[in-house]
Amino acid sequence: MSTAATVAGPKRGWRNAGTWIGAIIVGAAAFCALFAPLLVPHDPFAQDLGKRLLVPFWMEGTDPQHLLGTDQLGRDYLARLIYGCRISMTIGVTVSIVSGLIGITMGILGGFMGGRVDDAVLFAITTRLSLPVVLVALAVVGLLGSSMTLLVLTLGLLLWDRFAVVARSTTMQVRNLDFVSAAWCAGCSRFRILTREVLPNIASHLVVVATLEIALAILLEAALSFLGLGVPPPLPSWGLMISEAKDYMFFSPWVIMIPGVALFVLVLGINLLGDGLRDAFGTRER
Amino acid sequence: MLQFIVRRLIVALLVAATVMVLAFILTRLSGDLATSIAGPGATAGDIVAIRKAYGLDRPVIVQFFDWVGRALTGDLGDSYFFKTRVASLIGERMPVTLTLGMTGLTIALLVSLPLGILAAVREGTGFDRAVQLVTVIGQAMPSFWLGLILMIVFGLQLGWLPTSGVDTWDGYIMPGVVLAFSSIPALTRLTRAGMIQAMASDYIRTARAKGLSRASILLKHALRNAAIPIVAIAAVQLGFMLGGSIVIEQVFALHGVGFLAWESIQKNDFPVVQSVVMVLAVIYVALTMVADLMNAVLDPRLRAG
Secondary structure, three states: OOOOHHHHOOOHHHHHHHHHHHHHHHHHHHHHHHHHHHHOOOOOOOOOHHHOOOOOOOOOOOOOOOOOOEOOOOOEHHHHHHHHHHHHHHHHHHHHHHHHHHHHHHHHHHHHHOHHHHHHHHHHHHHHHHOOHHHHHHHHHHHHOOOHHHHHHHHHHHOOHHHHHHHHHHHHHHOOOHHHHHHHHOOOOHHHHHHHHHHHHHHHHHHHHHHHHHHHHHHHHHHHHHOOOOOOOOOOOHHHHHHHHHHHOOOOOHHHHHHHHHHHHHHHHHHHHHHHHHHHHOOOOO | OHHHHHHHHHHHHHHHHHHHHHHHHHHOOOOOHHHHHHOOOOOHHHHHHHHHHOOOOOOHHHHHHHHHHHHHOOOOOEOOOOOOEHHHHHHHHHHHHHHHHHHHHHHHHHHHHHHHHHHHHOOOOHHHHHHHHHHHHHHHOOHHHHHHHHHHHHHHHOOOOOOOOOOOHHHHHHHHHHHHHHHHHHHHHHHHHHHHHHHOOHHHHHHHHOOOOHHHHHHHHHHHHHHHHHHHHHHHHHHHHHHHHHHHHHHOOOOOHHHHHHHHHHOOOHHHHHHHHHHHHHHHHHHHHHHHHHHHHHOHHHHHO
C-alpha cells in the first residue's frame, strides 16, 4: 500500500491515452463476450479434419472462409477466439464478485470493529498470502474434476486478499469521520452504518481493486487451463487453446501467437483502465 | 527488539499451523481418498485393503495429528506413486526450484533496480514514461506464453539456449527471465517510488549542500533508505516465485518441486500434494518473517510498532 502518490505517474495526457485505450479494449472484449454467438462466422466446436491448421489471413495460402485459420482439429480459430473471450470475461468478472464479497466483508468488519475481529482478519490475510495460489487451485481442480463453476469458486476463495487489505485500510480512514459519528448519534444500526455510510465512501477504491482482480483471475484461469486443470475441453479457453496448439508451435508459431496476444491485450486493457480509474478517483491503493 | 521477534515468531508459527490444517483438508476434499487411489476398476475389497494399508480407516483427526507429528520430525510419509519417502522426493527436487527462484529474483533485481533508480532521477521524462510502460506490459504478460515465445525465438530460431531441461546452467536462463518478468513491475515501481521519496528528503539536501558527488548521493544516501521496502518485497517476491514456479517448470520441463506437485496432482498422490503445499507455505512464512526482521534491523522506527 505504500507506493503512494509518487507513483501516480508523470504526464496526465499520456495516462489519459492509456485509459482510453484500456476502455476501448475492455469495451470490445465485453461486446465480444456478450454477443459471441452472433459474431462468430463458424461453430467454434465444429471439427473439419480436412481443414487442419489453415494459416491466418496475413500468410500465404490462406482460406478466406477462416480469417484466423484453423486449429489442429480444423476448428475455426476466430470463432474459438471470440468464445474464448467470453470465457475469460465471465471468469474474470464472476471470480471478482466472489472474492469481492468475501474480501470486502472481512476488510470492512476488521477495519470498523478493530480489536480481536481485526486481529482475526489480519491473521486470515497473512495465512491466505502464504498459500501458493496456483498450486492450491490446481490441487482442488485436480481432485474434484474440472468445471467452470468449481474454477470460479476456487479462485474466488483464493483471491480475496487484496479486497480485504484495501477495504480494511480505507474503512479505518472513514470510520472516525464526522458523518459516521453523526449516523451513530442518529441511532443507526451498525449494519446500516456499514452498508449506507462506510461502503459507498470506500467504493471507488474497491472498483480499482476489482479491475486488478479481474485481470489476475483471467491470467490465472489461462495458466490453469494451460496446465490442463482449468476449463475443461472442448471449451475454447485461451489458455487451453495455447496448450492444445503447443505441439505445433515450432512449425506454425501463429497457433500460439493468436490466443496469447489476445490474452495479453485483454489483460493490458483491463490494467490500463484500472490505472486510469485510480487516477480519476484520486485513490492511492495499489 | 526481543519482544518484536518473539511476537513475530508466534504469528509465523500460528500461520504455519493453520496452513498445515488447510493443506490436510485440501487433499481430503475429494471425499474418499481410497476410492480415488484405487481407480475406477477397483472392487470393494481393493478399496478396503487400500484404506487399511494407508491408514485411511482411522478417524480423520487421528490421521491429521499423525501426519503433523511425523512432519515435525521431518517425516512426510510415503508417496503412493513414486514408492519412496516424500521428504526425500521434495529434497531431490528442491534444488532445481530454489535455483530457478534465485535466478529469477537476481534477474528481476538486476533489471528493476537500475530502471527504478533511473526513472526516479529522470522523473517525468520520456525515459520515466518508457519505464512505466514496461511495468504495465510486464503485468499483463502471461508467463507460460512468454516462455513458449522465448523457446521459439531463442531455442529454435536462434538456437542460443536449450528449450527444456537443466542439464547445463544455461537451461536456467529462459525460465529465470520468465519468472523475473512477474516481479519486475512491482519491484521497479517500488524502487522508483522509494527513490523519489528519498530524494525529496532533508538529508539529501544536506548531502547536496556538502558537495557530495551525484553518484554518492544516489547510491549511498538515497538508495540505502529506499532499500528497506525493496528488501522486504524482494523476500516476499521470492516466496511468490517459488510458489508460482509450477507453471514455468511445466513449460520448460524442469523437474523441480512445482513439477513434482503437478505430477502428483494428476496421480492423486495426496501425501506429496499436501506436503508440497505445506513446505512452500512454510518457506513463504519464513521468508516474510526474515523480511520483517531485516526491516526492523535496518529501520529502528519499525521496532516500536
